[in-house]
Amino acid sequence: MPVRKGLLCEEGAQATVELAVVAPVLVVLALITYNMMVFVSATARFDRVAPDIVLAHGSSPSASEPDAGAGTGGVADAVAAELECAMEGYEVEIEVEVSEEGQGGGDGAASLGLTGSLRDVTCAMRYRPWPQGWSIAGVELGAPLFLKHERRITIDPWRSGVIV
Numbered sequence: 383m384p385v386r387k388g389l390l391c392e393e394g395a396q397a398t399v400e401l402a403v404v405a406p407v408l409v410v411l412a413l414i415t416y417n418m419m420v421f422v423s424a425t426a427r428f429d430r431v432a433p434d435i436v437l438a439h440g441s442s443p444s445a446s447e448p449d450a451g452a453g454t455g456g457v458a459d460a461v462a463a464e465l466e467c468a469m470e471g472y473e474v475e476i477e478v479e480v481s482e483e484g485q486g487g488g489d490g491a492a493s494l495g496l497t498g499s500l501r502d503v504t505c506a507m508r509y510r511p512w513p514q515g516w517s518i519a520g521v522e523l524g525a526p527l528f529l530k531h532e533r534r535i536t537i538d539p540w541r542s543g544v545i546v
Contacts, residue, residue, distance in 0.1 A: 406518075417511040417529075424472040424509055425531045431468040432505045432533045435461055440480075440503055440537045457503070465505060475528075477506040506532045 439460040462478040469476065482499045508528045516522070 413513070420472065421509050421511070421529050421531075424469065424474055424507065427472070428465075428469060428474075428505070428507045428531060429533060432465065433535050435464045435468065436503045436505065436535045436537060439464065440501055440535075457501070461503065461505065465507075469507070473510065475508040475510075477508070479504045479506075500536055500538055502534060502536050504532060504534045506530060 440457055458478040458480045461480075462476050465476045465478065481502045481504075508530050510528050
């Protein structure tokens with residue numbers, strides 16, 4: 383079989399071009415993977431500690447007595463402070479909201495004040511992915527503003543340690 387001398391192709395730089403095309407894609411995939419792993423890890427920890435903290439502070443006598451000055455706002459502040467301490471290794475923002483089921487009418491027993499109503503404690507965790515506002519060669523690299531995870535826990539203030 384004769385060899386043609388006029389058709390010499392250089393393939394030595396092909397790997398360099400392929401690497402230049404694939405490298406940015408790999409960097410973006412690595413950042414997405416890193417952020418998702420951190421978020422999933424923080425979510426798992428948040429889901430483990432949130433019910434315990436809500437039980438400890440939501441059904442405590444000082445939080446369930448209106449005379450003690452620590453109503454639903456006191457419970458929300460205490461739970462938020464404890465959740466921030468528990469999530470210290472992660473860069474997350476914590477929001478806690480407490481609502482009484484008996485508020486807003488409808489439930490006659492809760493409006494009498496003789497029995498307490500159930501409390502819904504909504505704990506929200508917000509994670510800001512890394513990097514934010516990065517720009518490489520005029521291309522904006524950034525993630526969504528934040529990823530949010532919520533956990534709603536309903537407790538009975540008259541039976542300590544009971545999640546409904």
